[in-house]
Amino acid sequence: MNTINQERDVYIAIADPTRRKLIRLLAESDEVPLYELTPHFEMGRTAVSKHLAILKAADLVTNRKIGRETRYKLNPAPLQEVKDWLAYYEQFWNERAALLKNLLEE
Known part of the structure; x- marks a missing residue:
C-alpha cells in the first residue's frame, strides 16, 4: 500500500493516539480553531496541524477558514x-x- 492510500485509510488515521485524542476533542465541540486544540498536546502547532491533515485526508475532519483562522470539525x-x-x-x-x-x- 502506498503512502497516499495509507493517509486516506481511516484505520491508519485512527491508529495514532494523538489523532484519536483530536477526534475526541472535536467530538466534544462543534468547530474548534487550531489554537484551541494545540494546548491539549505536548507538541507544536505545526505537528498538530499535520495530524489534522491526516484526519482530513481520511475524511474524518473538515475545515473552514474564517479570516486567518482555520476551524476544524469532526466528520464521524x-x-x-x-x-x-x-x-x-x-x-x-x-x-x-x-x-x-x-x-x-x-
Missing part, C-alpha cells in the same frame, strides 16, 4: 466503517463467551 461518517468491522468481532466474542459459559455450567 467514516467511523461507521470501523464500527461495522468491530461489530463482527463483537458478535464473535459474544458467541465464544456464551459457549464458555455453557461449558462451565455443565
